[in-house]
Amino acid sequence: xxxxxxxxxxxxxxxxxxxxxxxxxxxxxxxxxxxxxxxxxxxxxxxxxxxxxxxxxxxxxxxxxxxxxxxxxxxxxxxxxxxxxxxxxxxxxxxxxxxxxxxxxxxxxxxxxxxxxxxxxxxxxxxxxxxxxxxxxxxxxxxxxxxxxxxxxxxxxxxxxxxxxxxxxxxxxxxxxxxxxxxxxxxxxxxxxxxxxxxxxxxxxxxxxxxxxxxxxxxxxxxxxxxxxxxxxxxxxxxxxxxxxxxx
Amino acid sequence: xxxxxxxxxxxxxxxxxxxxxxxxxxxxxxxxxxxxxxxxxxxxxxxxxxxxxxxxxxxxxxxxxxxxxxxxxxxxxxxxxxxxxxxxxxxxxxxxxxxxxxxxxxxxxxxxxxxxxxxxxxxxxxxxxxxxxxxxxxxxxxxxxxxxxxxxxxxxxxxxxxxxxxxxxxxxxxxxxxxxxxxxxxxxxxxxxxxxxxxxxxxxxxxxxxxxxxxxxxxxxxxxxxxxxxxxxxxxxxxxxxxxxxxx
Numbered sequence: 001x002x003x004x005x006x007x008x009x010x011x012x013x014x015x016x017x018x019x020x021x022x023x024x025x026x027x028x029x030x031x032x033x034x035x036x037x038x039x040x041x042x043x044x045x046x047x048x049x050x051x052x053x054x055x056x057x058x059x060x061x062x063x064x065x066x067x068x069x070x071x072x073x074x075x076x077x078x079x080x081x082x083x084x085x086x087x088x089x090x091x092x093x094x095x096x097x098x099x100x101x102x103x104x105x106x107x108x109x110x111x112x113x114x115x116x117x118x119x120x121x122x123x124x125x126x127x128x129x130x131x132x133x134x135x136x137x138x139x140x141x142x143x144x145x146x147x148x149x150x151x152x153x154x155x156x157x158x159x160x161x162x163x164x165x166x167x168x169x170x171x172x173x174x175x176x177x178x179x180x181x182x183x184x185x186x187x188x189x190x191x192x193x194x195x196x197x198x199x200x201x202x203x204x205x206x207x208x209x210x211x212x213x214x215x216x217x218x219x220x221x222x223x224x225x226x227x228x229x230x231x232x233x234x235x236x237x238x239x240x241x242x243x244x245x246x247x248x
Numbered sequence: 249x250x251x252x253x254x255x256x257x258x259x260x261x262x263x264x265x266x267x268x269x270x271x272x273x274x275x276x277x278x279x280x281x282x283x284x285x286x287x288x289x290x291x292x293x294x295x296x297x298x299x300x301x302x303x304x305x306x307x308x309x310x311x312x313x314x315x316x317x318x319x320x321x322x323x324x325x326x327x328x329x330x331x332x333x334x335x336x337x338x339x340x341x342x343x344x345x346x347x348x349x350x351x352x353x354x355x356x357x358x359x360x361x362x363x364x365x366x367x368x369x370x371x372x373x374x375x376x377x378x379x380x381x382x383x384x385x386x387x388x389x390x391x392x393x394x395x396x397x398x399x400x401x402x403x404x405x406x407x408x409x410x411x412x413x414x415x416x417x418x419x420x421x422x423x424x425x426x427x428x429x430x431x432x433x434x435x436x437x438x439x440x441x442x443x444x445x446x447x448x449x450x451x452x453x454x455x456x457x458x459x460x461x462x463x464x465x466x467x468x469x470x471x472x473x474x475x476x477x478x479x480x481x482x483x484x485x486x487x488x489x490x491x492x493x494x495x496x
Binding site: 001003006007008009010011026027028030031033034035036038039040041042044046048049054082083084086087088091093094095096101102104107111112113114115116118119120123124128129136144147148151154155168169171172174176177180183188191192194195214215217218221222224225226227228230233234237238 | 249250251254255256257258259274275276277278279281282283284286287288289290292293294295296297298299302328330331332334335336338339340341342343344345347348349350352353355356359360361362363364366367368371372376377378380383384392393394395396399402403416417418419420422424425426427428429430431433434436439440442443462463464465466468469470472473474475476478479481482483485486
């Protein structure tokens with residue numbers, strides 16, 4: 001994909017329902033597997049959901065976001081130390097992979113794979129959407145997909161042929177996310193300048209109004225990512241990491 | 249980048265030393281910022297290191313891997329809730345972003361950005377290498393880059409014009425990493441079949457011999473990713489997450 005195309009991309013949440021062939025899907029997966037990974041251990045696995053029944057089974061874990069059942073294919077990308085450990089134990093080796101640092105490496109592997117897959121899929125004209133809910137209700141996904149110990153979902157991607165052409169959402173100006181040589185913390189004036197365009201967008205003003213809030217930030221902190229939910233799902237995910245063997 | 253090119257990619261660890269212009273670097277960063285992120289909150293920051301002094305200052309944190317000082321540009325990709333929290337507090341909002349789930353979302357954002365950047369850089373002929381050491385000595389990197397609370401390094405990328413054309417490393421066959429509908433755990437025969445080609449590669453046989461080991465798996469479990477190191481760096485990273493405010 002050219003940079004010009006990459007710059008025009010946006011997530012797609014509505015799909016035509018047209019099938020994605022096995023050969024195309026395999027080509028995308030083969031391509032994504034060429035992305036970097038930790039020590040070439042490939043500490044990730046991807047569960048492909050095509051069946052309608054299984055999409056419906058997973059949907060509640062994703063708060064019934066309609067993309068799950070609308071997508072042709074759902075990819076659940078998992079941090080996976082299980083395969084490596086099974087290999088090592090079969091080869092007279094004594095793996096010490098039941099810890100947080102290995103989870104972090106495996107999570108990085110899974111996300112790098114996911115993003116390489118998304119770029120490849122978009123190059124072929126497909127539309128994708130990431131679902132952050134994979135880490136909220138990981139326990140339910142583990143059950144739905146029969147994931148063993150040392151395998152934990154880290155992100156879910158819905159994939160299909162685009163049925164709409166949504167507006168590209170805004171991004172903060174580049175200087176908001178980039179620091180040169182060392183991190184320069186944001187002054188109050190910096191914050192005002194960096195968030196001005198975002199706050200003035202009519203779509204964001206509408207969100208504020210629809211949610212009966214005073215500021216756009218309140219939509220995020222009170223409605224979408226409220227403390228109580230963040231803390232509840234933090235504990236839930238830490239419990240999953242403990243239960244799956246990545247934390248003591 | 250075409251799928252054909254993406255399939256041929258490999259990490260590059262030797263660079264010509266030729267400069268990467270600001271305009272090219274900015275184009276790559278702008279492109280990467282178009283990748284997906286959590287709720288369009290952009291919970292990440294990237295610290296760009298160009299100065300030789302600062303590369304040398306960071307090198308020990310990366311176990312003096314030569315790519316750090318050889319690269320034209322070093323990118324330290326960070327999970328960052330600091331900017332969002334500063335914005336929210338300035339807008340009469342009460343953020344609850346000091347928790348593990350927000351760290352996970354921010355880490356995913358940072359890795360997606362990193363991988364989108366890498367694909368864009370490779371499209372332009374640059375070579376990249378990920379350094380997993382960013383999560384090993386995160387405390388040293390935090391100090392070197394003056395990262396504030398709620399900002400934690402998750403990966404480092406070295407970037408430069410390629411000075412070598414290494415062989416493409418092997419990957420496991422696709423069926424090793426893909427599961428259909430549910431996770432099918434690996435039998436002993438599966439493991440033998442899936443790792444056969446990898447174990448028979450002459451380069452991997454050489455690693456076994458050079459390390460005086462009996463099996464390739466032992467090179468990973470005894471030398472490269474030994475239990476004691478994994479556990480030491482697990483505790484170190486958890487302590488960083490506590491110190492930076494993402495875990496109680």
